[in-house]
Amino acid sequence: MKLLEVNHLQTYFDTSHGVLKAVDDVSFDLEYGESLGLVGESGCGKSTTALSICKLLPKEGRINGGEILIEGQDMASLSDDEIRKHRWADVSIIFQGAMNALNPVMNVGDQIGEAMILHEGITKDEADKRAADLLELVEIPRERIANYPHEFSGGMKQRVMIAMALACNPKIVIGDEPTTALDVMVQAQILNLLEKLRRELNMGLILITHDLSILGETCDKIAVMYAGRIMEMGTADDIFNHAMHPYTQKLIECFPNIEKAKIIPEGIKGAPPNMLEVPEGCAFHPRCDKACDVCMHSRPEPREISAAHVVACHLADAEVDHE
Amino acid sequence: MSRKSKETWETIRHNTMAMTGLITLGIFIIIAIFGPLIVPFDTQDYGTAADILLPPGNGHLLGTDDMGRDVFANLIAGARISMMIGALATLISMGIGTLIGISSGFKGGKTDLVLMRITDFFLVIPWLPLMMVLAAILGTSIWNIIFVIGITGWAGTARVVRAQTLSVKERPFVERTISLGAGNWHIMIRHILPNVFPLVFANTVLTAAVAIVSETTLSFLGLGDVNTASWGMMLHYAFECGATSLGAYWYYLPPGICVILVVLAFTLIGYAFDEIMNPKLKKR
Amino acid sequence: MNNIISDEIVVQVTDMKVYFDIDKRKFARTGRKVVRAVDGVSFDLRKGEILSLVGESGSGKTTTGKAILQLVPVTSGEVKFNGAPVSKEKAMLKAFRQKAQMIYQDPYQSLNPRLNILDIIAEPLDVNHLAGTEKERMGKVCSALETAGLTPPEDFLYRYPYELSGGQRQRVVVAGAMIMDPDFIVADEPVSMLDASIRTSILRLMLEMRDKTGVSYLFITHDLSLAWLISDRIAIMYLGKIMEIGPAEEIIKNGIHPYTRALTKIMPVPGVNKDKERIVLEGETPDASIEMTGCRFCGRCPVAMAECSEKEPEFKMAGPEHLVACHRFSEA
Numbered sequence: 001m002k003l004l005e006v007n008h009l010q011t012y013f014d015t016s017h018g019v020l021k022a023v024d025d026v027s028f029d030l031e032y033g034e035s036l037g038l039v040g041e042s043g044c045g046k047s048t049t050a051l052s053i054c055k056l057l058p059k060e061g062r063i064n065g066g067e068i069l070i071e072g073q074d075m076a077s078l079s080d081d082e083i084r085k086h087r088w089a090d091v092s093i094i095f096q097g098a099m100n101a102l103n104p105v106m107n108v109g110d111q112i113g114e115a116m117i118l119h120e121g122i123t124k125d126e127a128d129k130r131a132a133d134l135l136e137l138v139e140i141p142r143e144r145i146a147n148y149p150h151e152f153s154g155g156m157k158q159r160v161m162i163a164m165a166l167a168c169n170p171k172i173v174i175g176d177e178p179t180t181a182l183d184v185m186v187q188a189q190i191l192n193l194l195e196k197l198r199r200e201l202n203m204g205l206i207l208i209t210h211d212l213s214i215l216g217e218t219c220d221k222i223a224v225m226y227a228g229r230i231m232e233m234g235t236a237d238d239i240f241n242h243a244m245h246p247y248t249q250k251l252i253e254c255f256p257n258i259e260k261a262k263i264i265p266e267g268i269k270g271a272p273p274n275m276l277e278v279p280e281g282c283a284f285h286p287r288c289d290k291a292c293d294v295c296m297h298s299r300p301e302p303r304e305i306s307a308a309h310v311v312a313c314h315l316a317d318a319e320v321d322h323e
Numbered sequence: 324m325s326r327k328s329k330e331t332w333e334t335i336r337h338n339t340m341a342m343t344g345l346i347t348l349g350i351f352i353i354i355a356i357f358g359p360l361i362v363p364f365d366t367q368d369y370g371t372a373a374d375i376l377l378p379p380g381n382g383h384l385l386g387t388d389d390m391g392r393d394v395f396a397n398l399i400a401g402a403r404i405s406m407m408i409g410a411l412a413t414l415i416s417m418g419i420g421t422l423i424g425i426s427s428g429f430k431g432g433k434t435d436l437v438l439m440r441i442t443d444f445f446l447v448i449p450w451l452p453l454m455m456v457l458a459a460i461l462g463t464s465i466w467n468i469i470f471v472i473g474i475t476g477w478a479g480t481a482r483v484v485r486a487q488t489l490s491v492k493e494r495p496f497v498e499r500t501i502s503l504g505a506g507n508w509h510i511m512i513r514h515i516l517p518n519v520f521p522l523v524f525a526n527t528v529l530t531a532a533v534a535i536v537s538e539t540t541l542s543f544l545g546l547g548d549v550n551t552a553s554w555g556m557m558l559h560y561a562f563e564c565g566a567t568s569l570g571a572y573w574y575y576l577p578p579g580i581c582v583i584l585v586v587l588a589f590t591l592i593g594y595a596f597d598e599i600m601n602p603k604l605k606k607r
Numbered sequence: 608m609n610n611i612i613s614d615e616i617v618v619q620v621t622d623m624k625v626y627f628d629i630d631k632r633k634f635a636r637t638g639r640k641v642v643r644a645v646d647g648v649s650f651d652l653r654k655g656e657i658l659s660l661v662g663e664s665g666s667g668k669t670t671t672g673k674a675i676l677q678l679v680p681v682t683s684g685e686v687k688f689n690g691a692p693v694s695k696e697k698a699m700l701k702a703f704r705q706k707a708q709m710i711y712q713d714p715y716q717s718l719n720p721r722l723n724i725l726d727i728i729a730e731p732l733d734v735n736h737l738a739g740t741e742k743e744r745m746g747k748v749c750s751a752l753e754t755a756g757l758t759p760p761e762d763f764l765y766r767y768p769y770e771l772s773g774g775q776r777q778r779v780v781v782a783g784a785m786i787m788d789p790d791f792i793v794a795d796e797p798v799s800m801l802d803a804s805i806r807t808s809i810l811r812l813m814l815e816m817r818d819k820t821g822v823s824y825l826f827i828t829h830d831l832s833l834a835w836l837i838s839d840r841i842a843i844m845y846l847g848k849i850m851e852i853g854p855a856e857e858i859i860k861n862g863i864h865p866y867t868r869a870l871t872k873i874m875p876v877p878g879v880n881k882d883k884e885r886i887v888l889e890g891e892t893p894d895a896s897i898e899m900t901g902c903r904f905c906g907r908c909p910v911a912m913a914e915c916s917e918k919e920p921e922f923k924m925a926g927p928e929h930l931v932a933c934h935r936f937s938e939a
Binding site: 041042153154155156183184185186188189192210211212213214216217236237240241250251252254255256257258259262264265266267268269271272 | 663664772773774775802803804805806807808810811814829830831832833835836837855856859860869870873874875876877878879880887888889891892
Binding site for chain 3: 495498499518
């Protein structure tokens, strides 16, 4: 049984301008102890996917279809009350700029303990001890459970957020751009920490980012999203060395690579689409210089190229059929 | 620009508070402009001794006052006066408040210090005694009344505008303009003012409500212009002639209710604007 | 080396210091708190050259850029532009501002939401009374829009910022900066808020401008790989001082200063690197208001010696145009 299985997830938003299909038929899975990177540009639906898994969608959002199976149990169909029991215990999430989400008038130990007391009904003393254990786990001295958020630096606050996310021993931790607002050195520290924790606690890690270049060092699997769909998914090796989707290929080129020649890449013409007016057929076709007729009319289905490598592209289909 | 205006109008249309306020205010404005044309009686049409304080009926929709004049006609005329005084006084308040608020917030330093201490003075002083004193000194003509109300009501606007200016000042596009070599006035008028304006507008609406109440109060207390027939003056005369003890409700209730309705209308619009302004920041 | 770069020096910064007094209490008994945002920075920028200032938060890179443009007060030191010192005198400052511009990081906040594109781009002309007639003004704006890649320009003149995408807005910013034909541009993280696929087009635009007009850029960024991609030279800053400065390729491949090396080691390279040893520096950049003697980096330096905390290192030559300030390095 897989730890997490997302099958044909559809998350829609009801706006005054129409229905926004933020996540439009997305499928992937995650094993115990595995790390998956969800990468894409703004509006691609990666954050919404994460919020859907945690059932933290705003009131305009709804899961229109599909399943989210955590250890075989479908979360998508559970009610709000039932979800509350699972939230933070099975899946927890670390947000971007989370350092600003800490309550300035509560000390850090109390904030970490809050979730534990709510979910497991333990005593305050027990919670304090476990909070201190968690701080140690994220490489902060135990005594600091008595400190207030303003006494920590940005990077340390993010570590506190990670400690909070681990409070109820979740099986899956989702990091939604957890390092974007941090300095490069701190970013590397946090990524190292997440790696270490994943291995020690055997938890599933989903890392959401727009920065493809950091995923090569941290993820077993990578999924490239565009306009609410997965364009390509595979192991890090599949994506970086055997990319088949034009978007993936071009996107990789957009990140400076000091091991290659110093030329500024061409980039991708146009801009990510307005999610209220997603192009017909393949969402990427207006920006793809290899697009052909079929791409404009019919949406490509994800196709398995090898064990973990999946591509949704008519051209890739043609190539594989040809062989 | 039209797409944004359309969107704003849509939001306003769906906001009950805003629509109630706008419609009510609209009715009063129409009455104020066209009123005297549709009322058959002249406001100064004195009647004989037999026509004094007649209750509603016999061609007088709201009866007659203590001089035999038609109350309804005077009410309509009063709308025009009260709202005009309110509007002009508000303009003065808004003008002074915005000017001081932007200068203070943008220039900072000593200018800010001095201007804010003056503003604090006007904020703290109880407005009614101040207005009474000024009215007593300057005289009670209609222009003096407008001036007095305007000069005592700008402080709140100044504070709010200053706060907004301080925030707009920090935005990168203002720094960009400085880096182009623009002078202070150019920046204040071209960049700060347009971005502060929505807030000024919301604040103005609430200031107008206060202005109308101020005028009504001053007139009621006998400090109004005796030559004008504002609602406040009607109330003043109604009380003077003892309409309350005589039970002549048709004389003192209508002007009072009108003032309440107009002020309520302004307040609803003002609060609704706040509601409308803020969601813009939370737009999905 | 690019043959576009001439020997003429456009901007010369000598020992610039920018200190911010953050404790305004006049009667404080203990010493007043001073933030030493920029603490003695010197460099030259040649015509047509792109120099990157790279550093983390607190390094002083943005403050350096703003100080050169006189947008924050310079506490001490000298800034020379085209040979002449930049003065605070009104007329001279205005003349300087016509030829030295800034490009900002946030395309959503650097354009006045209440002005249309025509007015935004024409503003430098308006402020300096160079706009001419209505027709001339529009003509100049149209050609600026075209150069910035926003075609057809007439389509954009009357639109408002909220109608444009992030990439388009940034092009408007570039057009606005270029319309005065400046000699020098400070670009403060101009692409960090844009999607990866859009960044490259803005970078190409900036390079095109340099190739066409010989404008020089001071490129401020925290992203070392981006700095490598676009610049001729890179200066690594830490806590208000330059640690190392030299040709971009040299800094990346043969960096000498321990901080430079730490930064290059953690630079992510797109590719599979699961087993890469990520040697990461401990801790974070300390508070810039704490007084320090000696090398600013010694608190975090993995190879610090006793001398490092006592005496500030001086710049030594490590190669052509390559200077490094570190006690551990000795000239061959």
